[in-house]
Amino acid sequence: MNFKRYLPILQWAPEYGRSQATSDMVAAVIVTVMLIPQSLAYALLAGLPAHIGLYASILPLILYALFGTSRTLSVGPVAVVSLMTAAALAPLAEAGSPEYVAGAILLAVMSGLMLTMMGVFRLGFLANFLSHPVISGFITASGIVIAASQLKHIFGIQASGQNLLTIGQSLVVSLGDTNVPTLLIGSGALLFLVFARKHLKPLLIRSGVGSRLADILTKTAPILAIVITTLVAWLLQLDTQGVRLVGVVPAGLPELTMPSMDLGLWQQLAVSALLISVVGFVESVSVGQTLAAKRRQKIDPDQELIGLGTANLGAGLSGGMPVTGGFSRSVVNFDAGAETPAAGAYAAVGIALATLFLTPAIAFLPQATLAATIIVAVATLIDLPALGRTWRYSRTDFGAMLATIVLTLVHSVEAGIIAGVLLSIGLFLYRTSRPHSAVVGRVPGTEHFRNVLRHKVELCPKVTFLRVDESLYFANARFLEEAVMDLAACEPELKELVLVCPAVNLVDASALESLEAINERLKDAGVRLHLSEVKGPVMDRLKRTEFLSHLGGQVFLSTYEAWQALTGNQGPLKDAA
Template identity: 75%
Template sequence: MKVARYLPFLQWLPEYNRSVCVSDALAAVIVTIMLIPQSLAYALLAGLPPQVGLYASILPLILYALFGTSRTLSVGPVAVIALMTAAALDGIAVPGSPEYLVGAILLAVMSGLILVVMGLLRLGFLANFLSHPVISGFITASGIVIAASQLKHILGVDADGHNLIELGRGLFGQRHAIHWPTVLMGVGTLAFLMLCRKRLKPLLKRFGAGERLADIVSKSAPILAVMVTTLVTWGLGLAQQGVKVVGHVPAGLPDLSLPSMDPGLWRELFVGALLISIVGFVESVSVGQTLAAKRRQHIDPDQELIGLGMANLGAGTSGGMPVTGGFSRSVVNFDAGAETPAAGAFTAVGIALATVTLTPAIAFLPKATLAAAIIVAVSTLIDLKALVRTWRYSAVDFVAMLATIVLTLTYSVEAGILAGVGLSVGLFMYRTSRPHSAVVGRVPGTEHFRNVQRHQVETHPRVAMLRVDESLYFANARFLEECVMDLVSRQPALQDVVLVCAAVNLIDASALESLEAINERLRDSGVRLHLTEVKGPVMDRLGKTDLLKDLSGRVFLSAYEAWEALTHETLVKAESKSVPLAVGP
């Protein structure tokens, strides 16, 4: 069983049969048709030779089928990772040069190693530091930058840049060099693909096509665009008239090789490889979990790290670029009926056959067609409405999201995502350093306790029940001390303070010292400290300390138990002294 955890194919392979094989093979045919133009386009986006995209769609798919846990995830080049690859290599080598290719291959290998190590150490939780608003903002901004970067191919001009400002300046400077036949080709392809995305599926269903067939055909429109524009370019000799084409693509499968061992290059690319690894994993596992839930299946995030890491190692050792799970391809794979990861392996065979047999035709494929396919694909990533939704719900998350978008658009993808992560962690620390707390009282006639400022509840002048709505750790330990002592100073008659710990999942060493200090300071003031609703794991850790032994008060099972015991005690004391004491709202 332990071996099957690291080799997930051992779980589904014994049950593999002819019916499942047919379903996987049919899905693979459809995904192969879709993946060929995508692979070429994303290699172009990364500044790499087109065959690199094809190479990254062969061995990685086979390795993921062996080590991945998602049954329908389709691994390969994707737009965001291609953009991050180009950004990581910026300034290190000239796009298209042998040194640039060496860097891209090394990025794939380094990303693979990072992911495998993270998986073996079960560090999948680290991806949680990328909050959803940050990821959403990063993907939106990346989609805009990617679309802008492809306008040079639509216009037939040379304009470089890795952010919106540089790209805009470059395009404006080349406005006099616009190549109108290329514009006609690019805009025509773009319009066709947009029309197919929005109108083809309803049209097919109107003519009697089933939901599944109509969806698959509409998503396969890019392959038709590739075929038609390639034939037109070849037949009319448009390459000789200035329309830029992919050019010669070496036929045959890639050779296996080791990456560069230059220590300096490894150091320069480490941060880029780390960001590619984390962003790629977050995107991949999100898609995998979404599709798995539809079939009531389960994926293991830690094993997904290993599966994705092995895929990237396969890409790097076979001349490919960094890869991850693609949303659109995975959805098509799912809708086409793929039942096991073997569909990915079959897709790899289809890409391998295309690499061997179709490369002469690919030479006449216009770059404007690939650019149009990229723009249409990334248009689904742009979600500016998320800014409004986030602002309405949380101004703090909005700040992190906006900073990510602005820096990604105006500076670089690395700066954007690092700023987003930094702001998310910093704002989390700020929020939890001043945790919400409330003095609670008993809802009359019940065992429930609510905030005295929000509800009509019973309180006691000598008993204060303070609910802490956050785990206690070094960042908020001092705040808790101040909160308790302020409460005591405002109620001179106070004899008992009860900390209601229902929301406390952790008490670290710093918070423990603060609780000990609170206990001593309250004791010196003649006030007892009590705890209630302490969770089992927290109580287990406190049991190993002297806090419970030295506690001036008691530990109660529930807030109601504490209320009943302490109010009764004070009532008995008051009666013994013949002093009237009222309990009221």
């Protein structure tokens, strides 16, 4: 048993010194200041009481510090996973009800178990089937749905829905009930946060503040908005004006919670938990890899699954909600100088202190302020120009991306992501099932062979060279049969056919049968089949079969050798078996 693999803390803890501890603590203070409003806001987004977000930011961070391999990833509630949590729980119970909270806890536990199992069985590669265009389209569409879902808090109205259509309809219906004090708080916070994000840093720098400090101060804007609006709400007793506040939350640290053992509930949430796990893992790993590479460190994706899995188990068992590594917080943690996962553990201590001592103040925090912080945060997730970039690069990728976006917007996050995955697999299979192939000829005076349609090349009427630009497997085996037999049917003079194979990385059993069939059919038609530039592993495998002894022609190491042998001398090189 390799303890260092399963407990990465053993890799760095023995050399942990004072300078690292100082760096980690500074980073932890900054991350804690960011994490408090984000935890509260994302709990609200998930339809949960705000303090659940804090609960999910204590034990999970400590567990990730033990089991995770990224040195700078900041684990906790994040926007997209919170939206997916809300979408999974909406059909089960009313938002905020005890059944709903129990569902969130169960989702965290199930997701934790799934991630841990995937890590133990090294199934991290499954996440690869979420292609970049699908995940990028999914995050963009989720960002739009999240922003739309928060507008009700800004206007102080009731609205519901899991997609843009239902949310929009519901908003329009109740727009007449707008609560003006809420709208003032909400839009004020929104304007302040947008201003802070766009103009505060340059302004501070012009006022003589150092660039690094200006950066950190800018990041504290959400906490400033929270402090100010909370004070205003408390002083003006805005709850009597119909402004919805976070309300009294239980003081003290979370207690150990047992997840529901209702098997029906487990079944109902299984697909959602799997999607939350995979999406959370993909987001987390790509942040982790980007940051690790900047310091020539590396992360182990399979161990990351265990790190995120135990973090989610911890979240569930301490009454929290599903968590993962967040992009913006991790970047802040990295920039603030965090050197080891201990920074995350210190941030957990910060959140624990907040849970112990700040909860009375949090009661007066307007929900509209949290909604404003969410809207500003998710605005950065929305990347519509990516649609254009993908369209220009690849129509098939664009198709998968568009399907994901449209289905996420008009149906649900789950339908969007499932459609995206299935469509991208289907399109890939379709693409490889119609491989590019080209008749090639010799570039005069050289040993190189090029496509006859693109280049001026030498040909020989009795010998045709066909290059196949794809691995040969069941989905395209018959395609190859047709391509070859078409050639043979069109060129009655043909005597020798050379399959040029440098791009054939695999010949599966179906393709082998096709090659056998092609060989036999060509023999019947008086044509010999040759191969050239067959790769080592492919050749090793062919040698285990009888194909090479049936082959009418020869296997040439290079296409030029085949050219010399077949065009120079039309006589029999080898008897057809």
